[in-house]
Amino acid sequence: MFVNHEGGHYLEALKYVGKSITRIDAVEKVLGIAEYASDIELPGMLYAKLLLSPYAHAKIISINYEKALRVPGVVSVAVGDDFPFRVGLYVNDRNILARKKVRWVGEPVAAVVAEDLEAAEEAVELIEVEYEPLPAVLDVREALKPGAPLVHEELGEYAHSPAFNPIAGTNIANRFTLKKGNIVEGFNKSEVVVENEFYMPQVSHVQMETHVCIGHYMADGNIKIWTSAQSPFTVRYILSHSIGVPLHRISVYVPYVGGGFGGKAGINFEPLVVLLSKKAGYRPVKLELTREEHFLAAPLRQGFYAKIKTGVTKDGKIMAEKIFYAFDAGAYADYGVNVARAAGYSCTGPYYVPNIEAESLAVYTNHQWGTAFRGFGHFEFLWAIERQMEIVASKLGIDPVEFRLKNALLPGLTTATGEVLREDAGRVDQCIEAVAKELRWGELTPTNDPKKVRAKGIAALWKAPAMPPNAASSAIIKFNEDGTVLLSVGVTEIGQGTVTSLAQIAAEELGVPIEKIRVVPFRHTDLTPYSWQTVASRNLFMEGRAVIRAARDAKEQILEIASQVLRAPKDDLIIKDEKVWVKGRPEWSLHLKDIVAGYVYPNGNTIGGPIIGRGYFVGTRLSYLDPETGQGYPALKWTFGAQGVEIELDLETGEVKVLKLVSAFDVGKAINPMLVIGQIIGGGIQSLSLGMWEQYVYDDKGRMLNPNLTDYKIARAGDIPEEIIPIIIENPQSDGPYGARGVAELSMLSVPAAIANAIFHATGVNINDLPLTYENIWKALNKKR
Amino acid sequence: MSRRKIRFKINGVEKTVEVEPNKTLLWLIREELKLKGTKKACERGDCGLCTVLLNGEPVKSCLVLAVEVDGSDILTVEGLAKNGELAPIQRAFIEHGATQCGFCTPAFLIVGHWLINRNPNPSREEVVEAINGLLCRCTGYKPIIDAILEAAKYMRRT
Amino acid sequence: MLPKFEYYSPTSLSEALDLLEKYGEDAKIIAGGTDLLVSMRDRILKPKCLIDIKKIPELRRIEYKEGVGLTIGAAVTFKDILEYPNLEKKYRVLWEAVKTIGDMILRNRATLVGNICNASPAADSAPALLILDARARIINKNDGVREVPLERFFIGVKKTILKPTEIVKEVFVPEPPANCYGKYVKVMRVQSEDLAVVGVAGLAYRDRGDLIIRLAYSSVAPTPIRVKEVEEVFKKKNMSLDEKIEEAVKISSEKVSPISDVRGSAEYRLNLVKVATRRLIKELVEVV
Structure with a gap:
């Protein structure tokens, strides 16, 4: 390669770029x-333990922690009113510890700080809290109905970023709208119109390292933080904003992070430990969540509901799409509002749609608060879009691969926000074709066992970084x-x-x-x-x-x-x-x-x-989006890809085995192919795991029933497909470094849809709700019978 | 609760420590001995990231009481490299990209090391069976399986 | 962290029984600890004293005597069982069931007697033991050993007939019928490793030409259960094999009483009982 790139001109063969060198760490x-945050110990360090709310929605009448204070070793106990600050990435809606009321089962209500963890654990059990339960809203669609219980009565009073607009008197944390072309005309020109609803539950990032942070509020007014956070500068900025300490007085240290996946992207427990440190006499305070606390009290990925209406011509051209997305943001807006916005402006998936009307909401409920999760809304809406594409293709009698290629968003075409896709953009068509070829699309593998069927499925994907200009x-x-x-x-x-x-x-x-x-x-x-x-x-x-x-x-x-x-x-x-x-x-x-x-x-x-x-x-010439039409230029780069599977399905039990997983991404240039492949394989399995097994299971009071890794299943070595094929496609983007685009999130966007599409091909049964547990599949097959 | 004196060997070093009965082996390793390579991630035997070798066999150290290891021999990730030389399993993990965030790596190394020393010619299925009790959220396991198979090859060569 | 307790590691059975006599309900026996320590960490159990039985030599004993049977001591791990010579052949259904429990690392610690005493409805070793007519040998300080068929041992979810002063010293599994074939089918939520959504153990052999089938289940009733009524079906003369199988499926599905929980709905479990029973019997019949 002797290409001249803006990002890195080179006249000789590359020596390091493009080579699979081993990781420097x-x-x-x-x-x-x-070193990870949990490994860090400091002189004089104290340990914090949280008391979590047992109610989804309740007034806090009183808290008595006299007994807790008497436990030997306990230094301090804090409750919400001790810390009259609000914190929030985009909407300032979150308390440091619950104040006046609790908003989900697991919201921290009090914190004990002690010389050792054992004393803190003992003391936290002795805190007495009197609650007055309130009606809870536990479903995103219920939360939108007039008269639904309000999660935030004071929503109108919260400070928020101008890019978002919480609607006072409702549970809507943000409403994103998009209009492109003429939707009425688009549907008029359509010969076939297909409408479907889709759903997915809350899931956890299950980083192997739970949230850990140490805060030290020093007597001279300077603050030190050691934390397992993805974004130290955001921790510093939001903390500064929240408690009114200027940036130069706050130092944030981040060692290696034991898995982030978006769950540690923002600011989480850092303000709490800093304020606890001050209250405990300026000694450093460490908080390390147990796995159960991680499931119950740490932010998760939001639940999701979608309704999509697609209009197509008989020969398979998409003419119009009306899209409604509702994200279950949980108790606090956090990244949720921006996730809904990102899903809103990417709403069509990697397809050219001339006429669009879309609405994407982030909705407060009495669930745990949602945050960023690898894919940032795209895993969610691509589940809906890629299932919808499959259903539309089948209604038209067109092969789903052919249908996708026919509508592929190629350079020169416009995205949903009216951006003309740059001439050196990635090529989704090449990704789809590569996956289809590797899967031997169209060839069927028979099984010997009449109770089992084999089938293949494909789904495409795209994503751009969701970030301010x-x-x-x-x-x-x-x-x-x-x-x-x-x-x-x-x-x-x-x-x-x-x-x-x-x-x-x-x-x-x-x-x-x-x-x-x-x-x-x-x-x-x-x-x-x-x-x-x-x-x-x-x-x-x-x-x-x-x-x-x-x-x-x-x-x-x-x-x-x-x-x-x-x-x-x-x-x-x-x-x-x-x-x-x-x-x-x-x-x-x-x-x-x-x-x-x-x-x-x-x-x-x-x-x-x-x-x-x-x-x-x-980014060059990135712009805000029009508040009404969502038109503008939000994307630094779009990475495109496609994923496909071959499955074997047991028709009597619903057990699905993914035999082969193929993923192709146009990464522009693989700076380090081994790392790219590592992302593709790892993300692919994470996606498979999320799609097939993972979900927060709640009872009717909003209590999570599976807050442990015994009953919240994630993929193990014995769950991975025998064949996992990563494909790297390189159409360089000239302003990327040596032509590169990102791939990390992309690697996990579309496996669930590919599996459900394969199930559809095997049985004619459409499953539109995740996860694809064996039981859910069995139920869907049974319904058909 | 009476403290007990226990003697054991960890990574080749003799130790005598007094512990309370309600402390786990994981606690002993991380909090008492300050060996931070062994990780804590669920404390109920699901994730396996606290796995160490106890008398040559892998155990999840969150489900072993510290008092139980009196007289035992323990190997943690810190004991794998000798005289500044990486163990074959460590070399293979580096070369196969079997570590990403690295948090689960010590546990997979310990079990991989145990397996290839016990069976220098394991099948893919045997590798999978050995590591099924360990969780990794980053790699998708394939690079780890490949690395263990590769490390077994190194073992066979030497 | 674990709640506070005193720890004893007696080196003889009589010492252990003395301790039990002294502490009664405040004591818990610990062998592998893989269930107990989790319950303690979750504050479901807060025993004042743990009696570690791993240093008692006679409880570590696993022994098979040709023509007599298999004795599995209270401190014998699943790993010990899997590695014991010839068990895979001789006690195939038990061996298979043990192999599905937890993962390899947990099986290094977890014990079969612990699995039984924990009395989870999902205990994987239990269905196999039930159809092999296993018996628990229970001992206390004063009365010596009593032998209880496993069917009478379980009395409810996490409940056994064991008194606070008693220990299950060992489980005895009699010599299986000659030329029998056994299999454990475990349906899980994933492919890799899980508690049973439904587990079915089956044993088949021919008694002077007559087909004998035994079936037992986990995770579908308050305790692991053996459905003896099924055994009568295969003794009937005037039915085809297919009819017998369907009759057996029907009886089993009527005898179980699955609940809906986070691991599966009653409806799904009932379906799995039917499907797994049918498939299992067909496979057993093909072999014997």
């Missing part, structure tokens, strides 16, 4: 010395005296491996061997260059560009010095193999190590100084 991780990334490249390099970036290492790819980019740009580059392994807001958040599959793209710019900035400084020493103009110099050369004159060169801390002439005269390169990146 792997050695620490296999030695068991990689000013979301930024930055990077610092510091040369050490010996010519080695320290790369600092704000993206946290949550397992995705971005920092390894960034090291590759830095090595490629600087002409320094990758072994001589170390990425600072932790994030510390005092030292780390700013990054908006580690979310949205945006960081390889954005940090990648920032690293390229930082490298070029550093090189520019190096060339400035070398030009004087070598007595040659800068544009006659090149940096290669840790040296600066005069082009065509390798004998006229300088070692980098002799320049990067300042060049010393034989007589001691010195020029230049320590080299520090810096770079930043923000």
Whole structure:
């Protein structure tokens, strides 16, 4: 490849980019010395334990914690009124601890701080709370009905980001609307109209590491936080906003994160531990959730309801779509409002639809609060859209692959927000074709057992980062005296491996061997260059560009010095193999190590100084969306893909086995193929697990019945398909680093729909509600009989 | 609750510790001995991330009482590398991208190490059976299975 | 964390029985601990004292005597059972059931007697033991050993006939009928590892040419149950095999009383009872 890219011009074969080098954090991780928040202990540290609400919706009449305070070792007990602050990413609706009322089963009501965890656990059981139960709203559609109990009576009083509009006197945390073309005309031109409803329950991220944070409010007014968070700068910013402490007084430290998947993207328990620390006499306070607390009290992925009406011509062209999405945001808006917005502006999936009317709501209920989850609304709505596409194709008698290709959103066509897809955008058609080919689409495998059938299913996908237009990334490249390099970036290492790819980019740009580059392994807001958040599959793209710019900035400084020493103009110099050369004159060169801390002439005269390169990146010409029509330019890049499965279904028990899973993504350029494949396989299995088994099961009082890993099932090694085929497609995007686009979230967007589509092909039965548990499948098959 | 004195060997080192009966082996390892490689993630035997070798056999240390290990030999992830040399299982995990967030990695390493030492020629099914008690949310297990099979190959070569 | 308790690890049975006599209901026996410690952590159980029986040599004994049967001591782990020579062949249905319990790592600790004493309706080893006519050997300080057929041992969800001062010393499984074939079918919510949504153990053999079938179930009644009425069906002369199978399916589905819980609805469980029973009998008949 000798392509010239905006993101990284290269005239020679690439040395590091495009290579499957092993992860730079792997050695620490296999030695068991990689540091996670739960491993951190501080001098004088205290331990916090939470008391959780047993009611979905109830007034707090009184709290008595006298007995708890008397337990030996207990330092302090806090209740909601101790902390009169509100916190929220977009809508300032959340209390630090419940005040006046509780809004879900599991809402923290009080916290005990003690010298050791055992004392805290003992004391928390002694707190007496008197509640007055209120009518609860436990279904997103019920919550929208007039007269439904209000989760937030004071919704009109909350401060909120101007991008969102909570509707006072209702349970609507945000309403996103979109209008494209002429919906009436679109349906008039349609010959077949298909309408369906779809649903999916709440699920947990089940990061292997639960939420852990330590807060230290120091007597001098400075605040330190150690936390398992994806976005240290967001933790700092929202905390500052919430409790009125300026940014420079808050330091947030993030070590390795034991899985994020969006659940640690925002701000969670950090304000609580900071305020507990102050109350407990300025000693550090650690909170580590148990798995049960993680299920009950930590944010989850919202439930989802969809109603989609699609109008098509007989020959299979989509003419119009009327879309309604309602996200069960739970008790607090958090990311939920933005999830609903993202689903709203991407609402069609990767298809060209000329006429659209869409509404996407984030709705308060008395469920646990929802937050970001890998895919950010796309896993949810793609379930609906990709099932709908299958049903429409079958109504038309058109092969579903052919139908998808016919309506594929290709460069030059407009998205739902009216954005013309750029000429170097990814190609969903190639992804669909690649998956179909690998699955041997159209060939059927018979089974010997009459009780079992085999079938195949496909679903496509797309996603862009859901981020504000000013979301930024930055990077610092510091040369050490010996010519080695320290790369600092704000993206946290949550397992995705971005920092390894960034090291590759830095090595490629600087002409320094990758072994001589170390990425600072932790994030510390005092030292780390700013990054908006580690979310949205945006960081390889954005940090990648920032690293390229930082490298070029550093090189520019190096060339400035070398030009004087070598007595040659800068544009006659090149940096290669840790040296600066005069082009065509390798004998006229300088070692980098002799320049990067300042060049010393034989007589001691010195020029230049320590080299520090810096770079930043923000999206180009991204815009806010029109509040009525949703039109505008929200997308830094769209990544497209498709996933397909072959299944075996037991018709008598509903047991489904996924035999083969194929996924293809147009990643532009795989900076590190092994990491890309790692994301594709890992995301694929997470998607399969979510689609087949995972759900919050509630009783009629809104109590979760399965808050443990015995009854909240996630995939184990014995659950994965025998064949898992990742396919990388590379149509480079010219403003991406070396042409790359993100893939992390994309990898898990469409497996459930592919499985349900396969079940449909096997049996003619449409299943529109997740999860696809064996029992649910059996029930659906039974209904047909 | 009376404290008990227990003696045991962990990663080759003799230890004598006094513990209360209600403390688990996991607590002993993480909180008393400060070996933080062994992870806590469910404390009820579901996730298996606290797995260590107890007298050569894998156990979920959240379901073993500390007092029970008196006289035992324990191996945790910190004991796998010797003299600065990574164990074959560790090398294979690095090369196969079998670690992502890394939180489950120590447990998979311990069980993988146990398996290939007991059976240097395991089938894919045997690997799956050995690790079925461990959860990973990142990798989709395939790279882990491949890494264990590869590590077994290293073992056969040496 | 676990609630506070005193811990004893007696090295003889009599010492253990003395402790039980002393503490009575405040004591719990711990062997593998895989169920007990979870219940304690969940604060469902708060015993004042735990008596660890793993250091009592006679309780660690597993022994098969040709023509007599298999004795499984209270501290014998599932791993010990799976690795005992020839059990896979001789006690196939039990061996298979044991292999489905938890995962390999848990089976290193969990014990069969613990599985029985925990008396979960979902105990996987129980249906196999029921159709193998297993007996629990119970001992207390004063009365010596009494032997109770497993069918009488379970009396309700998590309830057995065991008194607070008693220990199940061992389970005895008699020599299975000659040339029998057994199988355990376990339907789970996933492919990998789970508690049974429904478990069915079946045993078939020929007694002077007559087909004998035994069936028992887990997770479909307050206790694991053996449906003896089914056994009569196969002794009938004037029915075809298919008719007998359908009759057996009908009887089993009437005798079980599944509930709806987070693991499955009663309706689904009933369907699984029917499907699994039918499939299991057909496979058994094909083999014997």
